[in-house]
Amino acid sequence: MTAIVELWNSLHPMLQAVIKGLAVIGVIFPLGGASSLVERKVSAWMQGRPGPNRALPFWVAWVPGISLLQRLGVFHLLADGGKMFFKEDSLPGHVNKFYFLLAPVVAMIPALTTVTAVPLGAYVDEAGRVVPLILANVDIGLLAVFAVSSLGVYALILAGWASNSKYPFLGGVRASAQLISYELSMTLSVIPVFLWINVPGGEGTLSLAKAVEFQSQPGFLGGMWFIFIMPIAAIVFLVSLFAETNRLPFDMAEGEADLVGGFHTEYGAMKWGLFFVAEYAHMMIGSAVFILLFFGGWNPLPWIPLSLVVGWLGAVSPVLTHPIIVGLLSLGIFVGKVLFMIFVFMWVRWTVPRFRYDQVMKMGWQKLLPLAIGNLLFYAAAIAIRDLQLGVAYWAALAVVTVAATWAIFANPLQKPAL
Amino acid sequence: MADFVFYTFALLTLGSALAVVLNKDAVNAALCLLLSLVGLAGLFVLLDAALLAFVLLLVYAGAVVALFLFIIMLLDTTPGAQKPFGKLSAAAAVLGGALLVVGAHTVGINTPATGSAAHVAPSLKNYAELLFTTYLLPVQIVGFMLLIAMLGVIVLSKRFSEAPETGVGRLEAGKAP
Structure with missing residues:
Protein backbone atom coordinates (compact mmCIF):
# COMPACT_ATOMS: atom_id res chain seq x y z
CA MET A 1 0.00 0.00 0.00
CA THR A 2 2.94 2.30 0.65
CA ALA A 3 4.02 1.68 -2.92
CA ILE A 4 0.71 3.04 -4.17
CA VAL A 5 1.05 6.15 -2.03
CA GLU A 6 4.62 6.71 -3.23
CA LEU A 7 3.63 6.27 -6.85
CA TRP A 8 0.78 8.73 -6.41
CA ASN A 9 2.98 11.31 -4.69
CA SER A 10 5.56 11.09 -7.47
CA LEU A 11 3.01 12.30 -10.04
CA HIS A 12 2.85 15.92 -11.15
CA PRO A 13 0.16 17.86 -9.16
CA MET A 14 -1.58 18.81 -12.42
CA LEU A 15 -1.76 15.15 -13.43
CA GLN A 16 -3.03 14.24 -9.96
CA ALA A 17 -5.81 16.82 -10.27
CA VAL A 18 -6.79 15.55 -13.73
CA ILE A 19 -6.87 11.93 -12.54
CA LYS A 20 -8.95 12.84 -9.48
CA GLY A 21 -11.39 14.87 -11.57
CA LEU A 22 -11.77 12.14 -14.18
CA ALA A 23 -12.24 9.53 -11.46
CA VAL A 24 -15.11 11.47 -9.92
CA ILE A 25 -16.77 12.07 -13.30
CA GLY A 26 -16.15 8.43 -14.18
CA VAL A 27 -18.19 7.41 -11.16
CA ILE A 28 -20.99 9.98 -11.38
CA PHE A 29 -21.76 9.57 -15.08
CA PRO A 30 -22.33 5.78 -14.98
CA LEU A 31 -24.14 6.09 -11.65
CA GLY A 32 -26.49 8.58 -13.33
CA GLY A 33 -27.15 6.04 -16.05
CA ALA A 34 -27.57 3.20 -13.58
CA SER A 35 -30.10 5.28 -11.66
CA SER A 36 -32.45 4.91 -14.63
CA LEU A 37 -32.52 1.16 -14.09
CA VAL A 38 -32.92 1.59 -10.33
CA GLU A 39 -35.77 3.99 -10.98
CA ARG A 40 -37.55 1.37 -13.11
CA LYS A 41 -36.94 -1.36 -10.56
CA VAL A 42 -38.03 0.77 -7.61
CA SER A 43 -41.18 1.92 -9.41
CA ALA A 44 -41.97 -1.72 -10.22
CA TRP A 45 -41.43 -2.69 -6.61
CA MET A 46 -43.70 0.10 -5.38
CA GLN A 47 -46.42 -0.92 -7.82
CA GLY A 48 -46.11 -4.65 -7.17
CA ARG A 49 -44.78 -5.68 -10.57
CA PRO A 50 -41.56 -7.51 -11.42
CA GLY A 51 -40.11 -4.67 -13.49
CA PRO A 52 -37.56 -5.15 -16.26
CA ASN A 53 -36.31 -8.75 -16.04
CA ARG A 54 -36.13 -10.17 -19.57
CA ALA A 55 -33.08 -8.87 -21.45
CA LEU A 56 -30.21 -11.37 -21.67
CA PRO A 57 -27.52 -11.38 -24.35
CA PHE A 58 -27.50 -14.87 -25.86
CA TRP A 59 -23.72 -15.25 -25.69
CA VAL A 60 -23.65 -15.14 -21.90
CA ALA A 61 -26.80 -17.19 -21.35
CA TRP A 62 -24.75 -20.31 -20.54
CA VAL A 63 -23.04 -18.74 -17.50
CA PRO A 64 -24.44 -20.36 -14.34
CA GLY A 65 -26.23 -17.94 -12.05
CA ILE A 66 -26.63 -15.33 -14.78
CA SER A 67 -30.39 -15.51 -14.39
CA LEU A 68 -30.04 -13.59 -11.14
CA LEU A 69 -28.56 -10.63 -13.04
CA GLN A 70 -31.25 -11.13 -15.66
CA ARG A 71 -33.98 -10.86 -13.06
CA LEU A 72 -32.31 -7.73 -11.63
CA GLY A 73 -32.59 -6.21 -15.09
CA VAL A 74 -28.90 -5.40 -15.40
CA PHE A 75 -28.89 -6.12 -19.13
CA HIS A 76 -31.75 -3.70 -19.67
CA LEU A 77 -29.32 -1.03 -18.58
CA LEU A 78 -26.90 -2.13 -21.30
CA ALA A 79 -29.71 -2.26 -23.83
CA ASP A 80 -30.94 1.20 -22.85
CA GLY A 81 -27.45 2.67 -23.02
CA GLY A 82 -26.76 1.01 -26.36
CA LYS A 83 -30.04 2.26 -27.76
CA MET A 84 -29.30 5.78 -26.56
CA PHE A 85 -25.94 5.85 -28.31
CA PHE A 86 -26.87 4.12 -31.57
CA LYS A 87 -30.37 5.28 -32.45
CA GLU A 88 -30.80 8.02 -35.00
CA ASP A 89 -29.89 11.38 -33.55
CA SER A 90 -32.57 13.47 -35.19
CA LEU A 91 -32.40 17.23 -35.48
CA PRO A 92 -35.83 18.77 -36.12
CA GLY A 93 -35.92 21.31 -38.92
CA HIS A 94 -37.68 24.08 -37.03
CA VAL A 95 -35.22 24.50 -34.18
CA ASN A 96 -32.52 27.07 -33.52
CA LYS A 97 -29.68 24.63 -34.26
CA PHE A 98 -26.89 26.25 -32.27
CA TYR A 99 -28.77 26.59 -29.00
CA PHE A 100 -30.57 23.31 -29.53
CA LEU A 101 -27.22 21.49 -29.63
CA LEU A 102 -25.73 23.66 -26.88
CA ALA A 103 -28.46 22.98 -24.31
CA PRO A 104 -27.57 19.34 -23.41
CA VAL A 105 -23.91 20.36 -23.06
CA VAL A 106 -24.90 23.25 -20.81
CA ALA A 107 -26.91 20.77 -18.77
CA MET A 108 -23.91 18.53 -18.15
CA ILE A 109 -21.33 21.22 -17.27
CA PRO A 110 -22.81 22.56 -13.98
CA ALA A 111 -23.94 19.08 -12.99
CA LEU A 112 -20.39 17.75 -13.14
CA THR A 113 -18.63 20.95 -12.00
CA THR A 114 -20.41 21.31 -8.65
CA VAL A 115 -18.83 18.12 -7.37
CA THR A 116 -15.44 19.85 -7.08
CA ALA A 117 -16.48 21.62 -3.88
CA VAL A 118 -18.22 18.61 -2.33
CA PRO A 119 -16.15 16.49 0.08
CA LEU A 120 -16.75 12.80 -0.56
CA GLY A 121 -15.08 11.18 2.42
CA ALA A 122 -12.21 11.55 4.84
CA TYR A 123 -9.20 9.77 6.22
CA VAL A 124 -7.23 10.12 9.45
CA ASP A 125 -3.57 11.00 8.97
CA GLU A 126 -0.64 10.08 11.23
CA ALA A 127 -1.20 13.11 13.44
CA GLY A 128 -4.78 12.00 14.10
CA ARG A 129 -6.39 14.79 12.10
CA VAL A 130 -9.38 14.06 9.88
CA VAL A 131 -8.53 15.12 6.32
CA PRO A 132 -11.44 15.45 3.87
CA LEU A 133 -11.33 13.86 0.41
CA ILE A 134 -12.28 16.77 -1.81
CA LEU A 135 -11.27 18.05 -5.24
CA ALA A 136 -11.02 21.74 -4.30
CA ASN A 137 -10.97 22.46 -0.57
CA VAL A 138 -12.10 26.07 -0.75
CA ASP A 139 -13.36 28.17 2.10
CA ILE A 140 -16.61 29.03 0.37
CA GLY A 141 -17.53 25.42 -0.46
CA LEU A 142 -21.29 25.62 -0.23
CA LEU A 143 -21.53 28.97 -2.01
CA ALA A 144 -19.55 27.50 -4.91
CA VAL A 145 -21.96 24.57 -5.14
CA PHE A 146 -24.99 26.87 -5.11
CA ALA A 147 -23.45 29.31 -7.59
CA VAL A 148 -22.47 26.72 -10.18
CA SER A 149 -25.61 24.63 -9.83
CA SER A 150 -27.72 27.75 -10.33
CA LEU A 151 -26.31 27.88 -13.87
CA GLY A 152 -28.11 24.62 -14.60
CA VAL A 153 -31.30 26.55 -15.28
CA TYR A 154 -29.90 27.77 -18.60
CA ALA A 155 -29.98 24.25 -20.03
CA LEU A 156 -33.73 24.07 -19.45
CA ILE A 157 -34.42 27.61 -20.68
CA LEU A 158 -32.28 27.17 -23.79
CA ALA A 159 -33.70 23.75 -24.59
CA GLY A 160 -37.23 25.04 -24.24
CA TRP A 161 -36.64 28.16 -26.28
CA ALA A 162 -34.45 26.67 -29.02
CA SER A 163 -36.98 23.89 -29.68
CA ASN A 164 -39.21 26.59 -31.18
CA SER A 165 -42.38 24.78 -30.27
CA LYS A 166 -45.17 25.49 -27.79
CA TYR A 167 -44.87 22.76 -25.16
CA PRO A 168 -41.09 22.81 -24.77
CA PHE A 169 -41.28 26.59 -24.50
CA LEU A 170 -43.84 26.39 -21.70
CA GLY A 171 -41.61 23.84 -20.00
CA GLY A 172 -38.62 26.13 -20.20
CA VAL A 173 -40.57 29.11 -18.85
CA ARG A 174 -41.91 27.04 -15.96
CA ALA A 175 -38.46 25.68 -15.21
CA SER A 176 -36.84 29.09 -14.98
CA ALA A 177 -39.58 30.49 -12.72
CA GLN A 178 -39.54 27.43 -10.47
CA LEU A 179 -35.78 27.12 -10.11
CA ILE A 180 -35.32 30.79 -9.26
CA SER A 181 -38.20 30.71 -6.75
CA TYR A 182 -36.94 27.73 -4.79
CA GLU A 183 -33.32 28.84 -4.82
CA LEU A 184 -34.28 31.51 -2.26
CA SER A 185 -35.72 29.09 0.28
CA MET A 186 -32.84 26.69 -0.28
CA THR A 187 -30.18 29.32 0.40
CA LEU A 188 -32.05 30.69 3.41
CA SER A 189 -32.48 27.23 4.92
CA VAL A 190 -28.75 26.56 5.17
CA ILE A 191 -27.84 29.90 6.79
CA PRO A 192 -28.79 28.70 10.33
CA VAL A 193 -26.42 25.75 9.92
CA PHE A 194 -23.50 28.00 9.17
CA LEU A 195 -24.50 30.50 11.86
CA TRP A 196 -24.29 27.58 14.26
CA ILE A 197 -20.93 26.39 12.93
CA ASN A 198 -19.22 29.77 12.86
CA VAL A 199 -18.77 30.27 16.58
CA PRO A 200 -17.41 33.68 17.68
CA GLY A 201 -13.66 33.90 17.34
CA GLY A 202 -13.63 31.24 14.63
CA GLU A 203 -12.26 31.65 11.17
CA GLY A 204 -15.51 32.06 9.35
CA THR A 205 -16.20 29.39 6.78
CA LEU A 206 -18.79 28.00 4.40
CA SER A 207 -16.87 24.79 3.85
CA LEU A 208 -18.93 21.60 3.76
CA ALA A 209 -16.08 19.61 5.29
CA LYS A 210 -16.20 21.94 8.30
CA ALA A 211 -19.92 21.25 8.63
CA VAL A 212 -19.21 17.52 8.91
CA GLU A 213 -16.31 18.15 11.28
CA PHE A 214 -18.70 20.08 13.48
CA GLN A 215 -21.07 17.12 13.62
CA SER A 216 -18.31 14.70 14.67
CA GLN A 217 -17.35 16.30 17.96
CA PRO A 218 -17.51 14.44 21.27
CA GLY A 219 -20.36 15.08 23.65
CA PHE A 220 -24.13 15.02 23.33
CA LEU A 221 -24.58 18.28 21.42
CA GLY A 222 -21.28 17.91 19.54
CA GLY A 223 -22.09 14.52 18.02
CA MET A 224 -25.64 15.50 17.16
CA TRP A 225 -26.47 15.72 13.48
CA PHE A 226 -28.04 18.94 12.30
CA ILE A 227 -31.25 17.15 11.36
CA PHE A 228 -31.96 16.92 15.11
CA ILE A 229 -30.82 20.45 15.90
CA MET A 230 -32.66 22.19 13.06
CA PRO A 231 -35.30 19.87 11.55
CA ILE A 232 -37.26 22.66 9.86
CA ALA A 233 -34.19 23.85 7.99
CA ALA A 234 -33.64 20.27 6.83
CA ILE A 235 -37.23 19.94 5.61
CA VAL A 236 -37.15 23.26 3.76
CA PHE A 237 -33.84 22.29 2.17
CA LEU A 238 -35.13 18.88 1.11
CA VAL A 239 -38.34 20.25 -0.43
CA SER A 240 -36.37 22.94 -2.27
CA LEU A 241 -33.97 20.25 -3.43
CA PHE A 242 -36.83 18.32 -5.01
CA ALA A 243 -37.95 21.51 -6.75
CA GLU A 244 -34.43 22.45 -7.84
CA THR A 245 -33.77 19.05 -9.36
CA ASN A 246 -37.12 19.05 -11.17
CA ARG A 247 -38.16 15.80 -9.57
CA LEU A 248 -41.71 14.72 -8.99
CA PRO A 249 -43.84 16.11 -7.38
CA PHE A 250 -42.17 19.24 -8.79
CA ASP A 251 -41.45 18.21 -12.36
CA MET A 252 -43.44 21.09 -13.81
CA ALA A 253 -40.90 21.55 -16.57
CA GLU A 254 -41.52 18.13 -18.06
CA GLY A 255 -44.94 17.09 -16.81
CA GLU A 256 -46.02 14.62 -19.47
CA ALA A 257 -49.70 14.97 -18.66
CA ASP A 258 -49.85 18.63 -19.66
CA LEU A 259 -46.65 19.35 -21.60
CA VAL A 260 -45.93 16.12 -23.57
CA GLY A 261 -42.28 15.97 -22.46
CA GLY A 262 -41.71 19.57 -21.45
CA PHE A 263 -38.43 21.19 -22.34
CA HIS A 264 -36.98 18.01 -23.85
CA THR A 265 -39.92 17.10 -26.08
CA GLU A 266 -37.92 17.66 -29.26
CA TYR A 267 -34.83 15.83 -28.08
CA GLY A 268 -33.90 12.25 -28.78
CA ALA A 269 -31.10 9.73 -28.48
CA MET A 270 -28.03 10.73 -26.47
CA LYS A 271 -28.95 14.44 -26.45
CA TRP A 272 -31.97 13.46 -24.37
CA GLY A 273 -29.75 11.06 -22.44
CA LEU A 274 -27.48 13.92 -21.41
CA PHE A 275 -30.42 15.80 -19.88
CA PHE A 276 -31.34 12.63 -18.08
CA VAL A 277 -27.86 11.99 -16.69
CA ALA A 278 -27.55 15.67 -15.72
CA GLU A 279 -30.78 15.41 -13.73
CA TYR A 280 -29.48 12.41 -11.81
CA ALA A 281 -26.08 14.06 -11.31
CA HIS A 282 -27.87 17.10 -9.85
CA MET A 283 -29.81 14.77 -7.58
CA MET A 284 -26.63 13.10 -6.40
CA ILE A 285 -24.80 16.35 -5.69
CA GLY A 286 -27.89 17.77 -3.98
CA SER A 287 -28.28 14.66 -1.85
CA ALA A 288 -24.58 14.79 -1.03
CA VAL A 289 -24.89 18.38 0.18
CA PHE A 290 -28.01 17.50 2.16
CA ILE A 291 -26.22 14.60 3.85
CA LEU A 292 -23.10 16.67 4.57
CA LEU A 293 -25.14 19.43 6.15
CA PHE A 294 -27.82 17.55 8.03
CA PHE A 295 -26.91 13.86 8.20
CA GLY A 296 -23.33 13.90 9.44
CA GLY A 297 -21.55 13.29 6.13
CA TRP A 298 -19.25 10.29 6.41
CA ASN A 299 -19.97 9.59 10.09
CA PRO A 300 -21.75 6.23 10.27
CA LEU A 301 -24.23 7.11 13.04
CA PRO A 302 -25.06 10.12 15.19
CA TRP A 303 -22.70 10.30 18.18
CA ILE A 304 -20.41 7.73 16.49
CA PRO A 305 -17.94 9.77 14.39
CA LEU A 306 -15.54 8.26 11.92
CA SER A 307 -12.54 8.82 14.21
CA LEU A 308 -14.17 6.60 16.85
CA VAL A 309 -14.64 3.83 14.27
CA VAL A 310 -11.00 4.21 13.28
CA GLY A 311 -10.07 3.73 16.94
CA TRP A 312 -12.07 0.49 17.06
CA LEU A 313 -10.44 -0.71 13.84
CA GLY A 314 -7.02 0.10 15.28
CA ALA A 315 -7.81 -2.06 18.27
CA VAL A 316 -8.52 -5.00 15.92
CA SER A 317 -5.47 -4.57 13.69
CA PRO A 318 -3.23 -1.57 12.98
CA VAL A 319 -3.32 -2.39 9.25
CA LEU A 320 -6.98 -1.37 9.17
CA THR A 321 -6.21 2.25 10.13
CA HIS A 322 -4.18 2.84 6.97
CA PRO A 323 -5.43 6.06 5.30
CA ILE A 324 -6.44 4.19 2.13
CA ILE A 325 -8.65 1.75 4.05
CA VAL A 326 -10.20 4.48 6.19
CA GLY A 327 -10.70 6.64 3.11
CA LEU A 328 -12.49 3.82 1.32
CA LEU A 329 -14.58 3.11 4.41
CA SER A 330 -15.69 6.73 4.76
CA LEU A 331 -16.33 6.92 1.03
CA GLY A 332 -18.45 3.78 1.30
CA ILE A 333 -20.49 5.18 4.18
CA PHE A 334 -21.00 8.49 2.38
CA VAL A 335 -21.92 6.97 -0.99
CA GLY A 336 -24.25 4.57 0.79
CA LYS A 337 -26.09 7.48 2.36
CA VAL A 338 -26.24 9.30 -0.99
CA LEU A 339 -27.68 6.23 -2.69
CA PHE A 340 -30.27 5.94 0.05
CA MET A 341 -31.22 9.56 -0.62
CA ILE A 342 -31.59 8.72 -4.32
CA PHE A 343 -33.94 5.95 -3.23
CA VAL A 344 -35.89 8.50 -1.17
CA PHE A 345 -36.20 10.65 -4.30
CA MET A 346 -37.71 7.68 -6.14
CA TRP A 347 -39.87 6.73 -3.18
CA VAL A 348 -41.39 10.21 -3.13
CA ARG A 349 -41.77 10.17 -6.89
CA TRP A 350 -43.97 7.08 -6.84
CA THR A 351 -45.88 8.15 -3.73
CA VAL A 352 -46.78 11.83 -4.06
CA PRO A 353 -48.77 12.98 -7.09
CA ARG A 354 -47.60 15.96 -9.12
CA PHE A 355 -48.57 19.45 -7.96
CA ARG A 356 -50.34 21.94 -10.14
CA TYR A 357 -48.22 24.83 -11.32
CA ASP A 358 -50.01 27.44 -9.19
CA GLN A 359 -49.60 25.14 -6.17
CA VAL A 360 -45.87 24.97 -6.82
CA MET A 361 -45.60 28.74 -6.93
CA LYS A 362 -47.81 29.23 -3.86
CA MET A 363 -45.86 26.68 -1.90
CA GLY A 364 -42.53 28.23 -2.83
CA TRP A 365 -43.38 31.83 -2.12
CA GLN A 366 -46.13 31.65 0.51
CA LYS A 367 -45.15 28.61 2.53
CA LEU A 368 -41.48 27.65 2.18
CA LEU A 369 -39.99 31.13 1.96
CA PRO A 370 -41.73 32.50 5.11
CA LEU A 371 -40.90 29.25 6.88
CA ALA A 372 -37.25 29.56 5.92
CA ILE A 373 -37.14 33.21 7.02
CA GLY A 374 -38.87 32.42 10.32
CA ASN A 375 -36.51 29.53 10.90
CA LEU A 376 -33.54 31.78 10.21
CA LEU A 377 -34.78 34.45 12.64
CA PHE A 378 -35.41 31.84 15.33
CA TYR A 379 -31.93 30.32 15.07
CA ALA A 380 -30.24 33.72 14.79
CA ALA A 381 -31.88 34.71 18.08
CA ALA A 382 -31.17 31.33 19.70
CA ILE A 383 -27.51 31.39 18.67
CA ALA A 384 -27.14 34.96 19.91
CA ILE A 385 -28.60 33.99 23.28
CA ARG A 386 -26.33 30.93 23.45
CA ASP A 387 -23.14 32.77 22.50
CA LEU A 388 -23.75 35.83 24.64
CA GLN A 389 -24.99 33.63 27.54
CA LEU A 390 -27.93 35.90 28.15
CA GLY A 391 -29.69 33.49 30.47
CA VAL A 392 -33.04 31.82 30.99
CA ALA A 393 -35.21 34.93 30.68
CA TYR A 394 -34.17 35.41 27.07
CA TRP A 395 -34.78 31.75 26.24
CA ALA A 396 -38.26 32.05 27.74
CA ALA A 397 -38.88 35.23 25.70
CA LEU A 398 -37.76 33.48 22.53
CA ALA A 399 -40.03 30.52 23.26
CA VAL A 400 -43.01 32.83 23.85
CA VAL A 401 -42.36 34.80 20.66
CA THR A 402 -41.98 31.59 18.63
CA VAL A 403 -45.20 30.09 19.95
CA ALA A 404 -47.07 33.36 19.42
CA ALA A 405 -45.78 33.71 15.86
CA THR A 406 -46.62 30.10 15.02
CA TRP A 407 -50.10 30.52 16.47
CA ALA A 408 -50.62 33.80 14.61
CA ILE A 409 -49.74 32.13 11.33
CA PHE A 410 -51.65 28.88 11.71
CA ALA A 411 -54.68 30.05 13.70
CA ASN A 412 -55.43 33.15 11.65
CA PRO A 413 -58.62 32.42 9.68
CA LEU A 414 -57.71 35.01 7.06
CA GLN A 415 -54.55 33.13 6.16
CA LYS A 416 -56.18 29.78 5.41
CA PRO A 417 -54.39 28.14 2.51
CA ALA A 418 -56.19 28.78 -0.74
CA LEU A 419 -54.83 25.71 -2.51
CA MET B 1 0.72 30.83 -16.38
CA GLY B 80 -33.08 43.27 -35.84
CA ALA B 81 -36.40 45.02 -35.42
CA GLN B 82 -34.77 48.01 -33.77
CA LYS B 83 -31.75 50.04 -34.66
CA PRO B 84 -28.84 49.06 -32.44
CA PHE B 85 -27.87 52.64 -31.67
CA GLY B 86 -30.01 55.72 -31.27
CA LYS B 87 -28.90 59.20 -30.28
CA LEU B 88 -29.92 58.59 -26.70
CA SER B 89 -27.93 55.38 -26.33
CA ALA B 90 -24.88 57.05 -27.88
CA ALA B 91 -25.14 59.87 -25.34
CA ALA B 92 -25.62 57.35 -22.54
CA ALA B 93 -22.57 55.42 -23.74
CA VAL B 94 -20.40 58.55 -23.69
CA LEU B 95 -21.67 59.54 -20.25
CA GLY B 96 -21.19 56.02 -18.92
CA GLY B 97 -17.68 55.84 -20.34
CA ALA B 98 -16.81 59.19 -18.73
CA LEU B 99 -18.16 58.00 -15.36
CA LEU B 100 -16.13 54.81 -15.70
CA VAL B 101 -12.93 56.77 -16.30
CA VAL B 102 -13.63 59.06 -13.32
CA GLY B 103 -14.44 56.09 -11.12
CA ALA B 104 -11.33 54.16 -12.13
CA HIS B 105 -9.21 57.25 -11.55
CA THR B 106 -10.68 57.82 -8.08
CA VAL B 107 -10.19 54.20 -7.10
CA GLY B 108 -6.63 54.33 -8.44
CA ILE B 109 -5.84 57.37 -6.28
CA ASN B 110 -7.51 56.11 -3.12
CA THR B 111 -6.30 52.51 -3.12
CA PRO B 112 -3.30 51.97 -0.85
CA ALA B 113 -0.41 49.95 -2.26
CA THR B 114 -0.56 46.19 -1.80
CA GLY B 115 0.99 45.00 1.45
CA SER B 116 0.31 48.18 3.41
CA ALA B 117 -1.54 48.10 6.73
CA ALA B 118 -4.91 48.98 5.21
CA HIS B 119 -4.79 45.96 2.92
CA VAL B 120 -7.29 43.47 4.29
CA ALA B 121 -7.20 39.79 3.39
CA PRO B 122 -10.26 38.87 1.27
CA SER B 123 -11.57 36.30 3.72
CA LEU B 124 -15.21 35.59 4.35
CA LYS B 125 -14.99 37.03 7.83
CA ASN B 126 -13.50 40.33 6.71
CA TYR B 127 -16.18 40.78 4.06
CA ALA B 128 -18.88 40.13 6.61
CA GLU B 129 -17.33 42.46 9.16
CA LEU B 130 -17.01 45.33 6.68
CA LEU B 131 -20.52 44.83 5.33
CA PHE B 132 -22.02 44.91 8.80
CA THR B 133 -19.95 47.78 10.18
CA THR B 134 -18.33 50.28 7.80
CA TYR B 135 -20.65 49.74 4.86
CA LEU B 136 -23.85 48.96 6.74
CA LEU B 137 -25.63 52.12 5.61
CA PRO B 138 -24.89 51.73 1.88
CA VAL B 139 -26.00 48.09 2.03
CA GLN B 140 -29.27 49.10 3.69
CA ILE B 141 -29.83 51.92 1.19
CA VAL B 142 -29.28 49.60 -1.76
CA GLY B 143 -31.64 47.12 -0.18
CA PHE B 144 -34.35 49.75 0.20
CA MET B 145 -33.85 50.92 -3.38
CA LEU B 146 -34.44 47.37 -4.58
CA LEU B 147 -37.50 47.13 -2.37
CA ILE B 148 -38.88 50.38 -3.79
CA ALA B 149 -38.28 49.15 -7.34
CA MET B 150 -40.09 45.93 -6.50
CA LEU B 151 -43.06 47.77 -5.00
CA GLY B 152 -43.15 49.97 -8.09
CA VAL B 153 -43.35 46.93 -10.34
CA ILE B 154 -46.17 45.48 -8.26
CA VAL B 155 -48.14 48.74 -8.38
CA LEU B 156 -47.63 49.08 -12.13
CA SER B 157 -48.38 45.49 -13.10
CA LYS B 158 -51.22 44.55 -10.75
CA ARG B 159 -54.74 45.87 -10.80
CA PHE B 160 -56.13 46.38 -7.31
CA SER B 161 -59.71 45.21 -7.08
CA GLU B 162 -62.22 45.97 -4.34
CA ALA B 163 -61.29 44.29 -1.09
CA PRO B 164 -63.33 41.09 -0.60
CA GLU B 165 -65.50 40.63 2.48
CA THR B 166 -62.67 38.96 4.42
CA GLY B 167 -61.23 42.43 4.82
CA VAL B 168 -57.86 41.49 3.41
CA GLY B 169 -56.63 43.59 0.54
CA ARG B 170 -56.19 40.91 -2.10
CA LEU B 171 -54.05 41.34 -5.14
CA GLU B 172 -55.77 40.22 -8.28
CA ALA B 173 -53.64 39.34 -11.26
CA GLY B 174 -54.27 42.10 -13.74
CA LYS B 175 -55.04 41.22 -17.33
CA ALA B 176 -52.59 42.40 -19.89
CA PRO B 177 -53.69 45.83 -21.16
Missing part, protein backbone atom coordinates in the same frame (compact mmCIF):
# COMPACT_ATOMS: atom_id res chain seq x y z
CA ALA B 2 -1.21 33.36 -14.28
CA ASP B 3 -0.72 35.94 -17.04
CA PHE B 4 -2.09 33.59 -19.65
CA VAL B 5 -5.16 32.84 -17.51
CA PHE B 6 -5.67 36.54 -16.87
CA TYR B 7 -5.55 37.41 -20.57
CA THR B 8 -7.92 34.58 -21.39
CA PHE B 9 -10.50 35.76 -18.89
CA ALA B 10 -9.99 39.43 -19.77
CA LEU B 11 -10.49 38.66 -23.45
CA LEU B 12 -13.59 36.59 -22.66
CA THR B 13 -15.04 39.35 -20.51
CA LEU B 14 -14.38 42.22 -22.90
CA GLY B 15 -15.16 40.28 -26.07
CA SER B 16 -18.50 39.03 -24.86
CA ALA B 17 -19.33 42.43 -23.34
CA LEU B 18 -18.78 43.94 -26.77
CA ALA B 19 -20.95 41.23 -28.27
CA VAL B 20 -23.73 42.13 -25.83
CA VAL B 21 -23.81 45.66 -27.19
CA LEU B 22 -23.44 44.80 -30.86
CA ASN B 23 -25.74 41.78 -31.06
CA LYS B 24 -29.08 42.34 -32.72
CA ASP B 25 -30.70 39.20 -31.30
CA ALA B 26 -31.74 39.80 -27.69
CA VAL B 27 -31.28 36.15 -26.69
CA ASN B 28 -27.73 36.12 -28.08
CA ALA B 29 -27.01 39.35 -26.24
CA ALA B 30 -28.27 37.96 -22.93
CA LEU B 31 -26.16 34.83 -23.31
CA CYS B 32 -23.10 36.93 -24.18
CA LEU B 33 -23.77 38.86 -20.99
CA LEU B 34 -23.73 35.53 -19.17
CA LEU B 35 -20.35 34.66 -20.71
CA SER B 36 -19.04 38.08 -19.78
CA LEU B 37 -20.10 37.57 -16.17
CA VAL B 38 -18.40 34.18 -16.09
CA GLY B 39 -15.20 35.79 -17.36
CA LEU B 40 -15.50 38.50 -14.72
CA ALA B 41 -15.94 35.85 -12.02
CA GLY B 42 -12.76 34.22 -13.30
CA LEU B 43 -10.92 37.53 -12.93
CA PHE B 44 -12.19 37.85 -9.37
CA VAL B 45 -10.88 34.36 -8.57
CA LEU B 46 -7.47 35.39 -9.91
CA LEU B 47 -7.59 38.35 -7.51
CA ASP B 48 -8.18 35.93 -4.60
CA ALA B 49 -11.71 37.27 -4.23
CA ALA B 50 -13.42 33.91 -4.57
CA LEU B 51 -16.40 35.01 -2.50
CA LEU B 52 -17.10 37.92 -4.82
CA ALA B 53 -16.73 35.62 -7.82
CA PHE B 54 -19.25 33.09 -6.60
CA VAL B 55 -21.72 35.69 -5.38
CA LEU B 56 -21.51 37.25 -8.85
CA LEU B 57 -22.23 33.85 -10.40
CA LEU B 58 -25.04 33.08 -7.95
CA VAL B 59 -26.86 36.40 -8.18
CA TYR B 60 -26.15 37.77 -11.64
CA ALA B 61 -25.33 34.74 -13.76
CA GLY B 62 -27.68 32.37 -11.95
CA ALA B 63 -30.71 34.55 -11.40
CA VAL B 64 -30.61 37.99 -13.03
CA VAL B 65 -29.65 36.89 -16.55
CA ALA B 66 -32.08 33.98 -16.25
CA LEU B 67 -34.82 36.51 -15.57
CA PHE B 68 -33.61 38.62 -18.52
CA LEU B 69 -33.95 35.58 -20.76
CA PHE B 70 -37.34 34.83 -19.24
CA ILE B 71 -38.59 38.31 -20.15
CA ILE B 72 -37.01 38.28 -23.60
CA MET B 73 -38.63 34.97 -24.43
CA LEU B 74 -42.02 36.07 -23.11
CA LEU B 75 -41.91 39.31 -25.12
CA ASP B 76 -40.78 37.41 -28.23
CA THR B 77 -38.59 40.16 -29.65
CA THR B 78 -37.82 39.72 -33.29
CA PRO B 79 -34.10 40.14 -34.01
